[in-house]
Amino acid sequence: MRMKGEIASWNDEKGYGFISPMRGGDRVFAHIKAFVNRGRRPAVGDAVTFSMSTDARGRHCAKEAIIAGVPKTEKSKRSSALPNVLAAGFLLIVVSAVSVSAIPMQILLLYLVVSTAAFGAYALDKSAAKRGAWRTSESTLHLLALVGGWPGALIAQSRLRHKSRKQPFRAVFWATVVMNCAAFVWLFTPEGAKAWQSVVSLVINCAEFIWLLIPEAAKAWQFVVSMIA
Template sequence: MSEKRSPAAGRVKGKIRTWNDDKGFGFIEPMLGGKQVFIHIKALGNRQRRPAVGEVVTYELSSDRQGRPCAVKAALAGDKPTSKPQAKRKSASTNSGNSRPLLVGLVFIGLVAASVTLGKLPPLVLLLYIGMSLLTYLFYYLDKSAARAGNWRTKESTLHLMSLLGGWPGAWLAQQKLRHKSRKQPFRFIFWLTVLANIGALVWLHTADGSAHLSMLLGSHSSFPF
């Protein structure tokens, strides 16, 4: 939405009335009443924090070319108002947090590889984890790029499905490295459920019953080297 600055200065306080996280925009209800104000994710100084309905927001009032009110230089409660995205602060604790998913992911893939070497799992399972992790990381990267540009987003259900199918190491790494979906608690809760479900399924595949079912599933592909 193209904007022109209104002559009135000063910040206005309101509450998020509606928010479409997939499209990256919503509407603000001013505390003092009046027309609802359009807000785009680009208007927020801290784009890593996603707005929620009912959350308090301060902003400067502007208008688009059609004269419709819109928010600029917006900040959610607790954030400092700024027109620019907040600079990333690098610290020892942050770097440690970023490296943890990579370390855990490598250890996990190593354990799967060990199971393959010992004949507990077919090589296809290892290839699935590696391939899905790389693909899931790519989807997170594309989704964050779309969020910044205000373009169409990847559905959260799609990201969760990819994690469930073995891409969770890549998803966890992307959340920390890209700072994407790392603070949205409902999303994080479901994400960890997919991790537990996937690991549970992997443990089951090591049982006699699970191994038998996997052998039956791959039976029609017995001519392949996996």
Template sequence: MTSHGAERQRGVLAEWNDARGFGFITPSAGGERLFVHVSAFPRGPRPTAGREVTYAPRRDQRNRATASQVQYVGRSTRRAGGPRVRLVTGVAVAFFSVLAGLWVWAALPVTLLLAYGVVSCLAFLMYAVDKSAAVKGAWRTSESTLHAVALAGGWPGALVARQLFRHKTVKQPFRTIFWVTVVANCAALAWFVVEAPIALP
């Protein structure tokens, strides 16, 4: 937890492991290096070693020195990640438009359409909570739970949340498994529409 009255400090991102989504900041004033997770950075280009940053120092539940609320020095804080967020939002909207069309054509029960909406909202909230927990060093939602919700039909909400919160967008094998759940869910939906008997309410 951040100490009361702690001021923002300046340092350099000395090391960065892009594949695993974390690195270490060396304080400009000297002292202990701080662990920093990708979720502590603003949306935009991926962090790179050697960048000068400011940050809020804190201690997580394991008493590690960590950095939160990281900002690049001399860089605009505009939302550079906006295009990707718009892209995945468009994908989610297109998917729900297809579901709505299937319902209109009596190829999909309204209960299934609503279920996709509810589970997608649940997935979005779960990613938001997990991202917050990652920043605070608190108890995390298991990756298997996130994958299960995506497989159950929550992948549109998860897709948007991953880009909006810049969470779970780098780590492997999480990304691969996530896309496997998307394909599996879409395949199951296609089978249901084509093969399963439809009992409209």
């Protein structure tokens, strides 16, 4: 039997909340997966209809929940695929640029590595949110996006349904995407290419310096120098 109610509380980070039945009684647990129409996320005060069910522990919960006024359309499916298309399209542009030697291979590797790290950071943050553990700071997520991890972050937001609706996080995120894309275009200019080589040289020098701080590495370097001399 279908019941009517109103969303009394909703935790969008964890993807669940509670519905207050119109006929009264105890509040009913509702998970995001219980909603049939996902044109938008549920919010406190939304009128809903739902069926009663029980979970694996025998507790009452809602199923086949429908938010009033939100139609069941294919729009949400198309919009959920858009982030994947944007991320894949950008990476394809990077691959094409590398293939014609317009930019160095290191840039493609940077995007792939940092995007993987960004996806992992989002996954860890969502897991921590569910467990109530220590969260990954939003500034860290934005920094990863800024330095080239935004394709992975975009895919994570879509696939994991994490940080995909929250404002102003989204506004800052898209600002980092614009800045990174602007920097990417700048790399095609002589000044940008020169700046990139300077960054690569700096990273290599720092890595060598840190490596030489290790006693075993310092001894090995001294041995190589003595052999050359």
